[in-house]
Amino acid sequence: NVAIKARELCHTKGMELDTVRIGNELMIDEGMLSVATKALQRQIQHKFHREYDLRVSSLGKRLGMAPLLVKQLCQLHRTLNPLMVTYGQYSRELDKVDQTKSSSISHQERLTELLEQSNQLKLRTQEIINSIFDDSLLKTLVYDETLIRQLAEQIAIQCSYNNPENLERFMQLLEMSQEWMDVLRGGEAGFDRFMFKSKRLVCGTLVGVGNRRLELAESSFDWVIVDEAGRAQAAELMVALQSGKRVLLVGDHKQLPPFYHQQHLKLASKKLELGKGIFYESDFERAFKATGGVTLDTQYRMVEPIGELVSECFYAQDIGKLHSSRKVSPDWYSELPSPWNKTVTWIDSSSPNEAGAEEQKGNGRYYNQREVRLLLEALQSLSSDDCIAQLEQTITTEQPYPIGIITMYRQQKEEIDNAISRAEWAALLRGLIKIDTVDSYQGQENKIIILSLVRDNPNKLQGFLRDAPRINVAISRAQERLLILGARRMWSKTNNDSALGNVHEFISKQVAVDEPNYQILCGQSLLGDNN
Template identity: 30%
Template structure:
């Protein structure tokens, strides 16, 4: 199941850079730049949608009326972007080349009054007859292939002047560029392909030979539009409109320890030792989740030791709000363990749902009629419907795979503190081969492959049925024992007595006997009733009775799993029988297999506990046919537009958990009006702006404090704190000390000030000097640390696709084609969610008073500055990027910490640039009072002296008196 909207981030960035050109084109292919009528049409289409979307909506009608035009506009812009981005590559890819075809209207559509007209490909002129088209593919039809190339340039050179002069009507004008068609049904060859086009446009053309080209697919957009139209049916509809909202004091930027201490005396609480304070806060959080009674002592102990306070509070909120309805918002700034927390909340939700399921099965186990009567089979099937149902979505395949790999690596922890692997399945193939074992398609194909041997299949089914009969018989026997125990005494027994089953009579007519633990005697006589005030227990509290119930619960689970397998194998058997009855007809066999495949997908989705998928495939046929989910969890929720999130929410119940960070990059959009209308704003961001409570993970474990200092203050209002690992003096060693020793001016955060200029290519930018300096920094670090830096993870990132391409060429030319073994080069957008020990960030822009364009997005700035663990080198022209207030603050921050190093160079764009040895460079001293940098904090050295300071080493505070530094 292809996820057509989830492109890789590099392509998404390239397409975003082309938006200005793309949105000057008309629907389908393109048009004349000076076409005033066309521009007026675009303005009319967008009229009423230029206003930004509100934070809250009054009704479902208002919600759909405001969103629908924006969604359609984005759908159109994305198709245009796909077309223009891919046209230069069509001639090099035979399976994507334009095809000459003969077209003819479908006869049954000729008398219709609707605007949609089906046209049929009657003949293919030339090659590529066997090309496959999928349902919901979008194609374009033009007279000549040259029109396609001209359209990407905004011209109509493919038509002569006389033809242009004859063009007067808007319809004829549209055909000058081509008409767009929609594929209704999948077909494995072009001949016979049915394309739906506009009747009014087709009447201007008539049947003729034309060039056909696939330009994309709108299946994901259709799913989003369907979800938008169904929004009023969602259990979460009132929460989406913000008519209902969960507002708490965590939304007021209050410290989490304050919110968790509300029930105790503030003075007493504030005077506690920090470790004891945290211990008490965690205890209260776990109690709010139901404590050991709800999640088990083993999981409670695991959670108490594994997670920090903010992580535990987020898990608690997700579990506590489950069943109450509404949204739980969890904000995960860089390095705060967002994926770890997400897996933990899935673990907690799974335990809660499993406990509910086992509670239902326990009631069933104690109900005699439900287990041994006529309703036995039906009751066991009903119990299966109570199993956990959790849907996990994310915008990209990489994000989905990341969660699956984390669960596969760490597993879940049960109520006894033991590891277990939950039942999961992934829709779609994913990007990682490691997730293949849980892919839905592979599971389905495994069943279908067994249908090839009908005899073996029949034997398998009969064997499973026999096992079901044995389980049913065992359940009946256990239930009889339980019933005898419940009726053994007319009253509860004192604490000294226990009821047991006589195993010698268990298989025929179960009989009980009584054990007196105080006297160490046994008897078949019913003991006397307990004395007044004496502790007593009913039969259900007896150890043997509990053991019987536990065995029945496991047998019911086993029974349900086997019946699910029988259903699946029966489908395969029926498909094989249908194929045999067809007399070898390939068409009948293919049709039967496809039907079975759909049913198998639904059966599997209904039987597993956790389903993983991208938002783009959340509305597919199998998921819509499956049972609804108890809770929907959406990761990277701030990176998806709201209609995309709706596609996932329509599959769930009344509770959804959104995990993400609106302070990082949003979804990639293609319509120019998207930002003005707030179309690019996620549901997470809108709910937060509307006042919804947000649970923020507040401790980062990635960045050295010198790197995290600026993002903490600028992007997270000072609420993000450093974890104990990054504050430890040894964090980053031996790499850190090796770099400090060789390059005295370098700090964990360093700005390399380069007086260079950028070059424009198309709509993207590049800077040759910065690219060569990035290589120079890498080579200097490699030689200066004796190769230690190359053993660490190094990344070179930039906002611009053209600069990323230039950097790849630069590194490949110097280091060879296998340079990626030592360093990764990518765009900022593509590197979101990842980290490296050393990050070299090429800003590119040096536009002075003209502005810094793409670089000015503060969310992109946040991502770029928070990828590094030990060293972040920012290459920029400081005087130019300071036109933006955020970048000006960064430069001033660097000045205050002696982190700006001017880099002299010689050369020009046409030649190779030369740079000095970086170990010889010096930082620009700060104006006024000078701050102590990282190396001075560790060594106490400043301007030839060591100043008196207190450092912490291995938990001990050491005071260093001031001394003169000895001469070298």
């Protein structure tokens, strides 16, 4: 997304960025596919083939060569060069095998095989030469890397061209052209390195640009800019930073940190004789504090009520108010039915049963069918033809899903996905919905976000819902509407000092003073049951 925005901005300023996107085409955003290495490789290959004859003819003309001579030299090179390359490979391998002086059966078999292949290739070459030249020429030829040059000289004599220096220049052009075509037809490594060193803007993931075949350590860039740097591990950052004269790290240490396996943290903690807490501060956060980093206080994603919620609950102590600088919402959002008639809505999913509504399938696989039912109720109110038509108009290449459903647990994601797939009324709506866990959602956004909290138990155990960065990410993905499905009793009296406790308190205060953009609804009333 950052690279796409950068290119769009430069385009509006009349400056086209010569760009390459490193990485697997299947993992690249559609907006960057045209500058992916494979796409550029195909474009250059097709262009080179189209212009090859014209370029060769033009050089031949400048060197005083007749068109017939140029044609015959090109045909000679095109026909024999692949054979001579293979012949050279056989010769080198023969020398290598012969030098080992081994008497083993496998060694002798390989030597015999190479000799047979080399002789067959030589016979094939002689047949081609014999079809072009007199038989007498075969006796004078030396079968080595100069063979094509020897034959080119014979063609020049036949065409009455007597300029050995220009003939050599022309043959060098043919060789260089062949080498370039081999690069374009061959593997990606050489071409990727070429693109890496020749483009003004090189884009890729930290893992992608760190691939050894790109030889990043041997490159130098005026600027290295790392987006989402707060999620990068130290090793990932160092790979990219080593090549930058100047470095700009862009991230938010109040959102998701780098991911480490708990077992690795335990081992590192034990080896360094330090508490695991030291690893919870990201390298980005350390760099931010050490350099007196700059904090941006203007956001362009969320409408004001959602921005106010995020600002007050996650950034107030550091930067005060987080300002919003985005366009006003289209009018049709205000005409949506309940619960979408307000910008921020909390639907209380508390179960009448004191045991709570959360269930568990195996260790850590929590889910909440009550919240699934409430989610379906909310979605069904968006399933009218008018709503679907309005949502479809918001679709872009960059943002194909107007509705995002975020949950904290993978089991809940599966339950929601299955429930929506079974609902006949949701058939047209399903293609507009993205469902994922919060850990996979950083850097993304949707017009409408539904957040399913899942946890509802008598012991008020909230698990990793107490993690402020996760809650921050989940809530701040919403652009126009935010709907939270959660048991209020989990955060109204206990856990009220946690991130979700602060979110619940903020919304409750806004509702208490009749702020028109916030509401709290009773899930039991919406479901119309006592279960």
